[in-house]
Amino acid sequence: MKCGLAHGLRSEALRNDAASSLTCGYMAGAVLVGVACTTLFDWWWAEGLAAFVFLFWLVQETREAIEEVRGGRADD
Numbered sequence: 001m002k003c004g005l006a007h008g009l010r011s012e013a014l015r016n017d018a019a020s021s022l023t024c025g026y027m028a029g030a031v032l033v034g035v036a037c038t039t040l041f042d043w044w045w046a047e048g049l050a051a052f053v054f055l056f057w058l059v060q061e062t063r064e065a066i067e068e069v070r071g072g073r074a075d076d
Helices: 002-009 012-041 046-070
Strands: none
Touching: 002 012, 012 046
16 A cells, blocks of 8 residues: 555655565564464474575665665656
């Protein structure tokens, strides 16, 4: 919802806030999945795997953001 509103208003600040909210949501989801798998199935390695998957996603998002700041929009 924030992304659509930011696009309509052409607000860079709101677009960045939406990206931050999305990142926090993915991080919370990764932690929740890891803890749930550890608790329910006794998979002691699940939290680490969830963190690694989140980190992989975060690195890709960071690369896109850096490219956008340098002038070449990654999503165009």
